[in-house]
Amino acid sequence: MPGGAMTGITDQLIDFKSYSVDGAARDMMRLSLFDWAACGIAGADDPEFTGFRTAMIAQGGVAEVTVLGGGAVPAANAALINGTLSHALDFDDTHFAHIGHPSVAVVPAALALAEQQNLDFETFLEAALIGVEASIHVGLWLGRDHYEVGFHQTATAGAFGATLAAARLLRLSPDQTRHALGLCASLASGVKAQFGTGGKPLNAGLAARSGVEAGLWAQSGVTAAADGLAGPLGFGATHHGAGDTSSLATLGQAPWQILSISHKFHACCHGLHATLDALSSITVAPQSIEKIEIKTHPRWMSVCNKPDPETGLAAKFSYRHTAAMALLGKSTAQREMFTDTLATDPELRAMRQKVSVEADAQLSEMQAEVAITLNTGETLRVAHDLAAPITLEQRKEKLRAKAAGLLGETRAYPLWQSVQDGDMAGFTAALRGSERG
Secondary structure (H helix, E strand, O other), rough: OHHHHHHHHHHHHHHHOOOOHHHHHHHHHHHHHHHHHHHHHHHOOOOOHHHHHHHHOOOOOOEEEEEEOOEEEOOHHHHHHHHHHHHHHOOOOOOOEEEEEEHHHHHHHHHHHHHOOOHHHHHHHHHHHHHHHHHHHHHHHHOHHHEEEEEEEEHHHHHHHHHHHHHHHHOOOOHHHHHHHHHHHHHHOOOOHOOOOOOOHHHHHHHHHHHHHHHHHHHHOOOOOOOOOOOOHHHHHHHHOOOOOHHHHOOOOOOHHHHHOOOOOOOOHHHHHHHHHHHHHOOOHHEEEEEEEEOHHHHHOOOOOOOOEEEEHHHHOHHHHHHHHHHHHHHHOHHHHHOOHHOOOHHHHHHHOOOOOOOOOOOOOEEEEEEEEEEEOOEEEEEEEOOOOOOOHHHHHHHHHHHHHHOOOHHHHHHHHHHOOOOOOHHHHHHHHOOOO
């Protein structure tokens, strides 16, 4: 790829760092902060990461930033812990334009530096919004080949978004911001091979920590390549980046990309959600089912098509298993339904043997079609498109119900109120929950 083919994005990100935020985008970011926090508080109890959380807190250091579930650690480690825990359940928001989870990479970095710098909630929210929007645009700039070859956009594009959020909160100069983005080019990483393992949530945590460290290092005077993101031998050129500048003309303009963010209402990979929403529209007796045929976009075939998962975590990436859950009346909205025991449940295993999954390039990444053939010979056909409009008020109610299901209303309500009121002390208190140290 020619050395000059991918220039421009770094300068635009540097300018975007200081933008005023859009009102509608700000409203959506507030909802994503609430959703991120609910997922993170619940994720703090995930047994996969109990030892990780304890070990990271035990490293000690200045107790300056809140850790999900209780305790406080230095800023960079807090970003790592909170990014990992908030993605532990794989229940956080997604943006389909680049197939990434923006909040889990950006919000923990923004929270770490906002708390370290003793900044108010609205300043924190604005920086998170700038970072989330930037991460989506970096993801679009990198393009789908970057994702298809095996890089995890949540971690790669997300690290640059986290860095820009950090640059805003640290009030870095344009030159310092350039160095921060260049340093991030040496930090950003994450591969899709981790999907279905604890390595996937850790990808998000590492991205958040990278953003904090790149910002702090640049502030301290560390320099980097003039364009480590888009220059020759930079991140894009060495990580299968397409250098697609088409979206950059709209960076910071309405409608912001965050307005098309998707929040999860099933506790599994977002690629499965269109299928599950389609199945939720029908009622059929399980014993009458002969076979289930699912059609989905080809991209999901290598992401969430594990045919015979043996763990609860792997089950979150399985069309066959989650379809079987839905048809047998086992709620995919409840995280406690994704267990190792249920992954090997005989009834679920028998049902998932009836499920086949086929790629259909005519469908978008947000669409799915399902055909259920009954033993009478009748075929039921259902479909769903996740891009179907949902009002802000409907989204609020669905997210509040989701949080109540994750945390219980007594914990979810104070969290909701703190986000609505812009109460930083109340927000961090809700994140801590019961202090476990």
